[in-house]
Amino acid sequence: MFLVRGSLVRKAIAVAVASALGACSTxxxxxxxxxxxxxxxxxxxxxxxxxxxxxxxxxxxxxxxxxxxxxxxxxxxxxxxxxxxxxxxxxxxxxxxxxxxxxxxxxxYAPVVTAGASAQRYRTSQNVVHKGLAGHTVPDFSTGLAASWEPxxxxxxxxxxxxxxxxxxxxxxxxxxxxxxxxxxxxxxxxxxxxxxxxxxxxxxxxxxxxxxxxxxxxxxxxxxxxxxxxxxxxxxxxxxxxxxxxxxxxxxxxxxxxxxxxxxxxxxxxxxxxxxxxxxxxxxxxxxxxxxxxxxxxxxxxxxxxxxxxxxxxxxxxxxPNLTLSATAGLESSFFAPWLTASSLFWSLGSQIAGTLFDxxxxxxxxxxxxxxxxxxxxxxxxxxxxxxxxxxxxxxxxxxxxxxxxxxxxxxxxxxxxxxxxxxxxxxxxxxxxxxxxxxxxxxxxxxxxxxxxxxxxxxxxxxxxxxxxxxxxxxxxxxxxxx
Known part of the structure; x- marks a missing residue:
């Protein structure tokens, strides 16, 4: 219960901060x-x-x-x-x-959404140590969506x-x-x-x-x-x-x-x-x-x-x-076509980044x-x-x-x-x-x-x-x- 309440508090604080920042006008x-x-x-x-x-x-x-x-x-x-x-x-x-x-x-004002698909084969050097794919040729097929938004x-x-x-x-x-x-x-x-x-x-x-x-x-x-x-x-x-x-x-x-x-x-x-x-x-x-x-x-x-x-x-x-950027990606990736559309091929990510210039x-x-x-x-x-x-x-x-x-x-x-x-x-x-x-x-x-x-x-x-x-x-x-x- 404590964890749930803490999560809600953090979300409320984040919304309040975002609202306060949004009220700022230059x-x-x-x-x-x-x-x-x-x-x-x-x-x-x-x-x-x-x-x-x-x-x-x-x-x-x-x-x-x-x-x-x-x-x-x-x-x-x-x-x-x-x-x-x-x-x-x-x-x-x-x-x-x-x-x-x-x-x-x-x-x-709107987010940027991109879509893409790729097909490639690559081989890593056999002389690279501590790398599981050393010396192997790997096919890679992927497709996905990416979105980013800067409030x-x-x-x-x-x-x-x-x-x-x-x-x-x-x-x-x-x-x-x-x-x-x-x-x-x-x-x-x-x-x-x-x-x-x-x-x-x-x-x-x-x-x-x-x-x-x-x-x-x-x-x-x-x-x-x-x-x-x-x-x-x-x-x-x-x-x-x-x-x-x-x-x-x-x-x-x-x-x-x-x-x-x-x-x-x-x-x-x-x-x-x-x-x-x-x-x-x-x-x-x-x-x-x-x-x-x-x-x-x-x-x-x-x-x-x-x-x-x-x-x-x-x-x-x-x-x-500073600029705040929210991003999300999702797609499918597999080395073979057969399992490409299965749940195990799914990948996704959510993230945010805030960055500002300190000295120019x-x-x-x-x-x-x-x-x-x-x-x-x-x-x-x-x-x-x-x-x-x-x-x-x-x-x-x-x-x-x-x-x-x-x-x-x-x-x-x-x-x-x-x-x-x-x-x-x-x-x-x-x-x-x-x-x-x-x-x-x-x-x-x-x-x-x-x-x-x-x-x-x-x-x-x-x-x-x-x-x-x-x-x-x-x-x-x-x-x-x-x-x-x-």
């Missing part, structure tokens, strides 16, 4: 790094510029951000990015690799799993950053191409008008009403405009090729027909700066890497503690210092990412405000240039001025019309950049298992 407490966040954006645009400040409805679910521009062709192109863009596909592959590492590390007493497996999970979430946010960047590049190239289409239409119409004017002055020269200088001026203006018109074709072709690459198609087999409809600026709620911490995938990725670095400190700490010359301490330094580095990266995000939003808001004022001013300049051209043409027809004045007025009018179109294009580009800077409608709650613990 994972440092983690909290998201603090970063200075302003209360509002300094350059929040005024409603008169076509923008609104954040409203409660800003928290509602959004569709793809590019649909705000109401362009079906752009929507069709953007839909091809996830399917065909090679940069996005590489980021998807990197995410899958990161997720596989989570499964790899989590497998450390995660100090969180080594847990810390590695948390590290891998946080890195996988960072890779997921990286993928969203890549998608956002590629989609932004595509939208900017597309809208720039459409701006060139509108400029091309303007130049085509201008070339037609200048060609008609040249014919008129040529006829006037034949009639002796003017001298040859007017014809030369008209010819110069026409050819100069034709040069600008041809240059548009070069720029458009390059943008078309860039779009083809972004949607994963060969440039030689891709084309977009011209389209001259204007694009309306969408209303984009800027929100408050603190929302950037949830909306920007690059900020989320940086924060997840801080969490992963924190788990790496836990891994380095766990290396200071400071290697584990150095690894812990390295992990702590890497953590500090990731915190700095996170805070820098937040600062850059605020800068980008402020830059784009400021650009939109300034460009809105430029557009108003340029619209007045364009209207004035058109009026000047009309008045100068009337004076020329009345013989009050020579043709040089008409050429000058026409050049100024064309320059102002192109400038107005280019400012509109810059406003569209700035609105796209603002959508990107605000995260494109993404939210960090979309991260897989964002709040999961192991």
């Amino acid at each position: 994972l440092p407490h983690y909290s998201q790094p603090q970063s200075a966040v302003p209360d509002h954006f300094a350059s929040t645009p005024q409603p008169a510029a076509g923008w609104t400040v954040a409203a409660p409805a800003d928290g509602e679910a959004r569709g793809p951000w590019w649909t705000l521009f109401n362009d079906d062709e752009l929507n069709h192109l953007e839909a091809q990015v996830d399917v065909s863009n090679q940069t996005v596909r590489k980021a998807v592959a990197q995410l899958e690799a990161a997720r596989s590492m989570v499964d790899y590390q989590r497998a450390g 995660d007493l100090f969180g080594r497996v847990k810390n590695a799993t948390v590290n891998a999970r946080d890195n996988a979430q960072a890779s997921e946010a990286d993928l969203q950053s890549v998608r956002l960047s590629v989609a932004t590049d595509l939208a900017i190239d597309y809208f720039d191409l459409r701006s060139l289409d509108r400029q091309k239409k303007l130049l085509d119409d201008t070339v037609t008008a200048y060609a008609a004017a040249l014919r008129i002055v040529q006829q006037q020269l034949k009639d002796g009403a003017i001298d040859a200088s007017a014809v030369a001026q008209a010819q110069t203006q026409l050819e100069s405009t034709r040069t600008q018109d041809s240059d548009i074709d070069v720029q458009r072709a390059q943008l078309e090729h860039a779009i083809a690459t972004l949607v994963g198609q060969p440039a030689s087999s891709f084309s977009l027909p011209p389209k001259v409809e204007t694009v309306a600026l969408p209303q984009i709620p800027a929100g408050v700066p603190s929302q950037l911490l949830e909306r920007r995938p690059d900020i989320a990725a940086a924060e997840r890497r801080v969490a992963a670095a924190n788990a790496q400190i836990g891994e380095a700490r766990a290396a200071f503690y 010359g400071g290697r584990r301490a150095a690894a812990l210092n390295n992990a702590s330094a890497q953590y500090d580095g990731t915190v700095a990266d996170y805070r820098q990412t937040v600062l850059v995000a605020f800068q980008q939003v402020e830059d784009d808001l400021s650009s939109l405000n300034t460009l809105a004022n430029e557009a108003d001013s340029q619209q007045r300049a364009t209207a004035a240039a058109d009026l000047s051209l009309k008045l100068t043409t009337n004076r020329y027809q009345a013989g009050a001025v020579d043709y040089l004045n008409v050429v000058t007025a026409q050049t100024i009018a064309l320059s102002n019309e192109r400038a107005a179109e280019q400012i509109d294009a810059r406003r569209i580009d700035a609105s796209v950049q603002l959508l990107k800077a605000l995260g494109g409608g993404w939210d960090r709650n979309a991260l897989t298992d964002a709040n999961a613990t192991d």
Whole structure:
């Protein structure tokens, strides 16, 4: 009875010790790094510029951000990015690799079971003394199972799993950053191409008008009403405009090729027909700066890497503690097949081993210092990412405000240039001025019309950049298992 009770006591003590050890955790407490966040954006645009400040409805679910521009062709192109863009596909592959590492590390919780079979013959030397098999040839046939398990007493497996999970979430946010960047590049190239289409239409119409004017002055020269200088001026203006018109074709072709690459198609087999409809600026709620911490995938990725670095400190700490390994083997072994499956051929073993490093010359301490330094580095990266995000939003808001004022001013300049051209043409027809004045007025009018179109294009580009800077409608709650613990 005493022996039985002693055995139970020893088992209870072993369980208690194992439970106490299992309660130990080497994972440092983690909290998201603090970063200075302003209360509002300094350059929040005024409603008169076509923008609104954040409203409660800003928290509602959004569709793809590019649909705000109401362009079906752009929507069709953007839909091809996830399917065909090679940069996005590489980021998807990197995410899958990161997720596989989570499964790899989590497998450390489970025991390792191996199975094997062997057949061999061996002979020992006849000259070996005190050995019963000296000089004999012995066949040996065996098969068996072996299992080993290392309880995660100090969180080594847990810390590695948390590290891998946080890195996988960072890779997921990286993928969203890549998608956002590629989609932004595509939208900017597309809208720039459409701006060139509108400029091309303007130049085509201008070339037609200048060609008609040249014919008129040529006829006037034949009639002796003017001298040859007017014809030369008209010819110069026409050819100069034709040069600008041809240059548009070069720029458009390059943008078309860039779009083809972004949607994963060969440039030689891709084309977009011209389209001259204007694009309306969408209303984009800027929100408050603190929302950037949830909306920007690059900020989320940086924060997840801080969490992963924190788990790496836990891994380095766990290396200071011993490892307990439980093992078991069982199988059949015999020198002949006949008795192989009998009970007498059975062999088995059970065992445990606890081992720890007593001296390593400071290697584990150095690894812990390295992990702590890497953590500090990731915190700095996170805070820098937040600062850059605020800068980008402020830059784009400021650009939109300034460009809105430029557009108003340029619209007045364009209207004035058109009026000047009309008045100068009337004076020329009345013989009050020579043709040089008409050429000058026409050049100024064309320059102002192109400038107005280019400012509109810059406003569209700035609105796209603002959508990107605000995260494109993404939210960090979309991260897989964002709040999961192991």
